[in-house]
Each structure stands twice: as structure tokens, then as C-alpha cells.
Amino acid sequence: MDLGLNSKVVLITGGSKGIGLACARAFAKEGAKVAIVSRDPANLARAREQLKGEGLNVHLTRADLHEPHSAADIVEEVTTAVGPIDVLINSAGAARRYDPESLDADAFRATMEAKYFPYIYPQQEVLRRMAERAKAGGEPGTIVNIIGMGGKIASDIHIAGGAANAALMLATVGLAHYYARYGIRINAINPGSTLTERVEEALKLEASQHGIGTDEALARGQAKVPLGRFAKPEEIADVALFLASRRASYVTGAIVPMDGGSAPLI
Ligand SMILES: NC(=O)c1ccc[n+]([C@@H]2O[C@H](COP(=O)([O-])OP(=O)(O)OC[C@H]3O[C@@H](n4cnc5c(N)ncnc54)[C@H](OP(=O)(O)O)[C@@H]3O)[C@@H](O)[C@H]2O)c1
Numbered sequence: 001m002d003l004g005l006n007s008k009v010v011l012i013t014g015g016s017k018g019i020g021l022a023c024a025r026a027f028a029k030e031g032a033k034v035a036i037v038s039r040d041p042a043n044l045a046r047a048r049e050q051l052k053g054e055g056l057n058v059h060l061t062r063a064d065l066h067e068p069h070s071a072a073d074i075v076e077e078v079t080t081a082v083g084p085i086d087v088l089i090n091s092a093g094a095a096r097r098y099d100p101e102s103l104d105a106d107a108f109r110a111t112m113e114a115k116y117f118p119y120i121y122p123q124q125e126v127l128r129r130m131a132e133r134a135k136a137g138g139e140p141g142t143i144v145n146i147i148g149m150g151g152k153i154a155s156d157i158h159i160a161g162g163a164a165n166a167a168l169m170l171a172t173v174g175l176a177h178y179y180a181r182y183g184i185r186i187n188a189i190n191p192g193s194t195l196t197e198r199v200e201e202a203l204k205l206e207a208s209q210h211g212i213g214t215d216e217a218l219a220r221g222q223a224k225v226p227l228g229r230f231a232k233p234e235e236i237a238d239v240a241l242f243l244a245s246r247r248a249s250y251v252t253g254a255i256v257p258m259d260g261g262s263a264p265l266i
Contacts, residue, residue: 001247003030003241003242003245003246003247004245004246004247005027005030005031005032005087005241005244005245006030006031006032007031007032007033008027008032008033008086008087009032009033009035009078009082009083009084009085009086009087010027010032010033010034010035010085010086010087010088010089010244011035011036011037011074011075011078011085011087011088011089011122011126012024012027012034012035012036012037012089012091013036013037013038013065013088013089013090013091013092013118013119013122014037014038014090014091014092014093014146015034015035015036015037015038015047015058015089015091016036016038016040016043016044016046016047017038017043017047017196017197017198018091018194018196018197018198018233019091019146019191019194019196019233019236019237020036020038020089020091020092020146021036021047021050021233022232022233022234022236022237023089023091023146023236023237023240023241024036024047024051024056024058025051025054025056025234025237026234026237026238026240026241027087027089027241027244028051028056028057028058029056030241032087033059033082033083034056034057034058034059035058035059035060035061035078035081035082036058036059036060036061037060037061037062037063037065037074037092038062038063038092039062039063039064040062041062044060044062045060047060048060059078059081059082061074061077061078065092065093065117065118065121065122066113066114066117066118068117068121070121071121071122071124071125072125074122075122075125075126075129079129084129084133084138085126085129085130085141086139086141086142087141087142087143087144087244088122088123088126088141088142088143088144089143089144089146089240089244090118090119090122090123090143090144090145090146091146092118092119093114093115093118093119094114094115094198095111095114095115095150095158095160095161095164095165096110096111096114096160096161097157097158097161098157098159098160099157100156100157100159103159103160107160108160108163110160111160111161111163111164112160112164112167114164115161115164115165115168116164116167116168119145119147119168119171120168120171123143123145123171123175123186126141126143127143127175127179127184130179130182130184131179131182131184134182134183134184135182140182140183140184140185141184142184142185142186142187142243142244143184143185143186143187144186144187144188144189144240144243144244145168145172145186145187145188145189146188146189146191146236146240147165147168147169147172147188147189147190147255148161148162148165148190148191149165149190149191149192149257149259149262149263150162150165151163151164151165151166151167151168151169151190152165152166152169152190152257152263152265153263153265165190168188169188169190169255172186172187172188172253172255173253173255176252176253177253180252180253185243185248185249185251185252186252186253187243187248187251187252187253187254187255187256188254188255188256189236189239189240189243189255189256189258190255190256190257190258190259191231191236191258191259192225192230192231192257192258192259192260192262192263193221193225193230193231193259194230194231194232194233194235194236194258195230195231195232195233196233199230200214203217203218203221204217206221218230224262225259225260225261225262226260226261226262227260227261228260229260230260231258231259231260235258236258239256239258243256
């Protein structure tokens with residue numbers, strides 16, 4: 001199936017690890033020109049080496065996206081070095097878990113800084129440029145936000161992160177509604193537990209808390225999922241590829257759950 005992504009310029013925030021890295025690999029395999037951004041140069045270099053070993057090239061950009069001006073800088077840098085951005089995949093962020101009784105205003109603010117704004121800043125900068133291009137008769141671009149099921153179902157230890165995710169969903173559908181007039185599409189994926197390093201670390205912690213092995217902690221977690229297992233990052237990347245492709249040309253404002261059937265929600 002030709003997804004029409006060959007030579008497209010794709011910026012992937014959080015592209016050095018996990019779901020973002022899986023997206024970098026998937027888009028690069030489609031022939032896209034991929035740029036990845038994250039904070040730690042060592043993570044970026046490791047991602048580049050991994051992809052290089054698979055015959056894939058990516059452009060690296062270092063930034064901390066919780067800083068308001070970093071998005072304008074990286075978008076300018078990628079536009080100059082690689083070309084105007086056709087696709088933005090937002091996957092940079094991580095919300096800490098809190099005991100609900102320790103949640104205070106600072107914790108909510110820190111969570112918005114860690115998860116909400118690192119998506120909003122690049123999205124606003126890229127949208128501004130995509131709209132300018134579209135108004136000038138250029139091809140409209142598309143955005144896929146990797147958000148999280150925690151924004152749909154409240155969990156005692158993920159209330160602040162869930163609130164950030166819920167706000168990101170609202171921003172996704174609201175901006176999709178407005179920017180459709182320019183042909184710009186914005187969609188989101190809500191992963192459930194997905195086997196990235198972050199989840200592996202959480203499993204190790206859970207295992208040590210319960211005096212069990214990591215394999216047992218994983219088995220217990222996976223047993224709760226109707227499909228019987230956690231997602232693989234490349235499964236999330238495949239759906240991001242489709243949503244960003246011309247094969248999804250009439251899909252905008254969609255929030256795709258990928259939780260293995262865990263939450264029977266409409
Ligand atoms: N994995 C899951 O089970 C799961 C489930 C639901 C939702 N999600 C969401 O999906 C997204 C990706 O998750 P993941 O598991 O792939 O995470 P991950 O493996 O921890 O990767 C996160 C990526 O984002 C980068 N990053 C984090 N904060 C950043 C910042 N302020 N500025 C720039 N880069 C930043 C990290 O690199 P540096 O450390 O180098 O900055 C890394 O490349 C997250 O928003 C997460 O909440 C994940």
C-alpha cells in the first residue's frame with residue numbers, strides 16, 4: 001500500500017526513545033525525511049546509531065520542549081536543514097505518578113509542564129507555518145498526537161497526568177475542527193500500556209514492591225488486557241503512519257484508542 005509519505009518531512013518529538021523512536025523508524029522506512037527531537041544528546045546519538053544500523057538516516061535536534069521558545073527554534077532549524085514540515089508526531093513527554101493525597105497545585109503545574117506544554121508548543125508553531133503554507137496554495141500538513149488512555153479513565157495515581165491527557169484530547173479535536181478549513185488534519189492515538197523503556201522501568205519497580213520477578217509483573221499486567229498483552233511501540237507507529245498518510249485523507253479530529261480492548265468506552 002503506497003502511503004504517499006516518500007520524501008515528506010516528518011518531525012517527531014520524543015523520537016529518541018519508545019513510541020517516538022518506533023515512529024522514526026516507520027516513517028524513515030517509508031522514505032520520509034525524518035527529524036527527531038529530545039533533551040538528552042546521548043539518547044539522540046543512540047537512536048541515530050540504531051537506525052543507521054538498519055540503513056535509515058535521521059536528522060537530530062536537541063531541545064527541552066517544556067521551554068516555550070524551544071519549539072520555534074527547533075521548527076526553524078528543521079525547516080532550514082530538512083525542509084518545511086509536512087507531518088508532526090508529538091510523542092515527547094512523561095507525566096509522573098502521584099499519590100492522590102500528595103497532589104497539590106505544584107504537582108498539577110509540573111505535570112502540565114511535563115506532558116501538556118511539550119505537545120502544545122511544537123503543535124502551535126507547526127500549525128502556524130502549515131496554515132501559512134496552505135493559504136499560499138501549498139500542500140496542507142498533518143499532526144498526530146500520542147496522548148494516552150489515562151485522559152479517558154481516571155486512575156488514583158495518574159490524576160494530574162490524566163488531566164493533561166484530557167486537555168490534549170480537547171485541544172486535538174478543537175484545533176482539528178478549526179484547521180480543517182485549510183485542509184490540515186490533526187488526530188490522536190491513545191495508547192494503553194506499551195512496552196517502552198519507561199514501562200519496563202515501571203514493571204521493575206512494581207516487581208520489587210511485590211517481591212516478584214519482572215516477568216511475573218509483566219504477566220500480571222498483561223493478564224488484565226483483553227487482547228492478552230501490552231502493545232508494541234511499532235504497533236502504535238503503524239497507526240500513526242496511517243493517520244499521517246493520504247490513505248487517511250478524510251480523517252481528522254479522531255482519537256484512536258489502542259489499549260487492547262481494556263476500556264469499553266464509546
Ligand atoms: N508507553 C506507554 O505505555 C504509554 C501509554 C500511554 C501514553 N504514552 C505516552 O506516549 C508518549 C511516549 O511514551 P514512551 O513510552 O514512548 O516514552 P519514553 O520511552 O519515555 O520516550 C519519551 C521521549 O520523549 C523525550 N522527551 C521527554 N520529555 C521531553 C521534553 N521535555 N523535551 C523533549 N523531549 C522530551 C525523551 O527523550 P529525552 O529523555 O532525551 O528528552 C524520549 O525520547 C508519552 O507522552 C507518554 O505519556 C505512553
